[in-house]
Amino acid sequence: MKAICFYFQIHQPFRLKTYRFFDIGNDHYYYDDFSNDDIITRIAQRSYLPANEMLLNMIKENGKNFKVAFSISGTALEQLEQYVPEFIDSMKELVDTGCVEFLSETYAHSLASLEDQDEFVQQVKDHDNKIYQLFGQHPKVFRNTELIYDDDISAVVASMGFNGVITDGAKHILGWKSPNYIYNSPVVPKLKLLLKNSKLSDDIAFRFSNSEWASYPLTADKYINWIAELPEEEQIVNLFMNYETFGELQPRESGIFEFMKALPRFAAQKGIQFWTPSEVVAKMKPVDQLSVMHPISWADEERDTSAWLGNTLQQEAVHKLYSIGERVRLCRDRRIKQDWYYLQASDHFFYMSTKHSQDGSVHSHYSPYDSPYMAFTNYMNVLSDFIIRVEEQYPETIDNEELNSLLLTIRNQETEISELKHEVEMMRNNIVKDTTGDFPVTGSEEPAKSTVKAAAPARPRAKAKKATARTTATKKK
Missing domain, CATH: 3.20.110.20 (7-stranded beta/alpha barrel)
Incomplete structure (x- = not known):
């Protein structure tokens, strides 16, 4: 069959x-x-x-x-x-x-x-x-x-x-x-x-x-x-x-x-x-x-792959583009990410081909440019501007490993801050619940300062660390 x-x-x-x-x-x-x-x-x-x-x-x-x-x-x-x-x-x-x-x-x-x-x-x-x-x-x-x-x-x-x-x-x-x-x-x-x-x-x-x-x-x-x-x-x-x-x-x-x-x-x-x-x-x-x-x-x-990488124009354009790939992936700018994808389309490099098919028309038939050299020049002008935008956010003077390490540290700090804020909110809710017997409050429903102070001696079994955290949270209020 x-x-x-x-x-x-x-x-x-x-x-x-x-x-x-x-x-x-x-x-x-x-x-x-x-x-x-x-x-x-x-x-x-x-x-x-x-x-x-x-x-x-x-x-x-x-x-x-x-x-x-x-x-x-x-x-x-x-x-x-x-x-x-x-x-x-x-x-x-x-x-x-x-x-x-x-x-x-x-x-x-x-x-x-x-x-x-x-x-x-x-x-x-x-x-x-x-x-x-x-x-x-x-x-x-x-x-x-x-x-x-x-x-x-x-x-x-x-x-x-x-x-x-x-x-x-x-x-x-x-x-x-x-x-x-x-x-x-x-x-x-x-x-x-x-x-x-x-x-x-x-x-x-x-x-x-x-x-x-x-x-x-x-x-x-x-x-x-x-x-x-x-x-x-x-x-x-x-x-x-x-x-x-x-x-x-x-x-x-x-x-x-x-x-x-x-x-x-x-x-x-x-x-x-x-x-x-x-x-x-x-x-x-x-x-x-x-x-x-x-x-x-x-x-x-x-x-x-010679239709896209067959001459020095194409090779220069492709290598220049992908040389900044790691920096772009570190970037969070939506417009840069979008342009990065659009500039990678293989068509841009196809238009730069100097090859000729048997009838000499395949590459030129799809190209909006008058010649491969015009396709290269136009693309490289665009790519030059794009690289400037990337380097404004991630300077070339910082190598990729150092940059990645710095960004990882920043993101870890952001995560840690977010977790600490969550813990503080949980402790505030627990304090109010223990002292009033009500459900935890959230947002702007803050307990009165006197209520929190009265709650402190009511939990002798609490660990010193937690008691300190409560006191700190109370003072912040």
Whole structure:
């Protein structure tokens, strides 16, 4: 028996406004609100909302026989809540069917897994809290930014309690092996790996409306036949793609919605099921270990991290950003925390790429800048201002360990003061209760001084320390 595992990515960054050198130190708001509103509203109207309606109808028609999974970044959820709240409502309606699963990822769709392990763990926690807050689910399977993965990341992911991780079935990692099996990590054998079938995924996401493609037009029955004809032992086909595939990358006029709607009917005829990632993890056993010594992703032909770290501009920007990570985590300023997350979005570094795909358009297609150099300059201006704000609170002249020690001392003192105040209040209440026989008083209901003084000799068994404390408390009154 074969099964299809659909997973859709939704992510939108907070795009930066034009920020010049002379704005540094003067303007602390970095975002292009008009573009952010316009882009996510347009994509939601053309893609996210009609695609949600399509999936809901498919689930109603096929019941539990059709299931999908989503990975939605925290920054995308924030924008959707702000600009397209009806999307959140439609997603909750999908969740109520019991046929939709949410995956875990980094809140900011960041590169933290490659640069800062503490930040990586914190962002995953924040993301999963957001998912639970909005949709009532605790993600069980992890999916990193752009499917970035290696053996070191697998150890961190497993330590956070996940039993499955989604990544790309990169050819240079698989070799002769097929992506249509479950593998496991050699570092943490209990962690199962679900690998993207790039050929079948990209047939839908990128080639569907290409009239020059040899298999054009792609129909649902043809596509299901391809899956059914795979070797019998290849039992899982992971189809991972951006949710914008429906209505944005592949326009409605191409027939992409009709194609998708017809898939469950033809799959049922071939005995092919639809599973969520957690079902795949629960039902299937690994056939082999798969070692990934260097990070892979689902980007570009290379399937590595060069889309974000491939040139000196990107490397400089990323290293400069994460050099202040420890100080930012010590900070309690809400605005700094928020900007810290927004500036980590991998998109900012993607725009700086000088790579060219086969048609030379992939990176430039998504970039709001005229060149990678403009993207770098604008980002570094913003980052310079952000670093100034961080250092105003936590000066660079104090090293991280000393700063952390000072802050820990301050916080411990705050806790101790709070505990002492609580003890004083409890003693005041006990004094009044012992002398009057009434219930403890709180707030402004203070006992008369004469009542407290009369109470002192009435408790000869009290320890000297407590008696002293009472006397002190009485004097303070």
